[in-house]
Amino acid sequence: MVTGTRGYEIGVQSFAKASFGLKFEDINQDFLSFLPALGSKVLDAGCGVGQNAAALCELGYDVCAIEPLTAFLDKAKARYKELPIEWLEDSLPDLKLLNSANHVFDFILLDGVWHHLNYKERKQCINRLYELLAPNGICAFSLRNGPAGLGTHVYPTNNEELSSMALENGLEVVFQVENQPSKMPNKRDVSWSRVALRK
Numbered sequence: 001m002v003t004g005t006r007g008y009e010i011g012v013q014s015f016a017k018a019s020f021g022l023k024f025e026d027i028n029q030d031f032l033s034f035l036p037a038l039g040s041k042v043l044d045a046g047c048g049v050g051q052n053a054a055a056l057c058e059l060g061y062d063v064c065a066i067e068p069l070t071a072f073l074d075k076a077k078a079r080y081k082e083l084p085i086e087w088l089e090d091s092l093p094d095l096k097l098l099n100s101a102n103h104v105f106d107f108i109l110l111d112g113v114w115h116h117l118n119y120k121e122r123k124q125c126i127n128r129l130y131e132l133l134a135p136n137g138i139c140a141f142s143l144r145n146g147p148a149g150l151g152t153h154v155y156p157t158n159n160e161e162l163s164s165m166a167l168e169n170g171l172e173v174v175f176q177v178e179n180q181p182s183k184m185p186n187k188r189d190v191s192w193s194r195v196a197l198r199k
Contacts, residue, residue: 046113050076
């Protein structure tokens with residue numbers, strides 16, 4: 001088991017129900033202006049049960065979705081089986097199943113996954129994301145802060161650390177906002193930051 005998925009296996013049904021109820025345009029409102037031209041290649045890294053990947057596909061993007069927890073990926077494949085999404089069981093920070101020849105992306109989304117990586121893994125991951133981004137491509141992060149939810153393997157996140165790692169790897173910070181309230185009910189002690197990086 002990938003350490004970042006610890007805890008989720010006991011709450012697959014409840015997590016799926018909550019996730020399927022989220023609207024892409026609401027959760028990712030800050031990133032909508034950074035979406036590339038329709039038809040571009042997009043990666044949802046840590047896609048959970050696939051609601052963001054499905055929304056991006058329905059908008060008209062060529063979507064690859066990565067998820068390390070088999071139970072989540074199975075839910076995604078079953079619910080969105082009609083959509084032409086490339087589903088891969090793989091994990092951050094290495095994303096071993098992606099190769100630079102076939103997988104170069106104009107937009108990469110990491111929604112609520114960064115807090116499952118430790119400092120060393122984050123440094124590896126930023127470098128890997130740089131490799132997978134097309135020139136001028138955007139990498140969009142939603143950073144969760146607060147007590148652990150279902151996922152029990154968590155680390156604090158902050159914009160300053162991510163921005164510093166980005167600059168070290170040739171990525172420009174083009175958007176950032178902090179301390180947004182959670183859009184999930186009963187999560188008053190959870191806040192979110194959002195950061196967009198451009199290659």
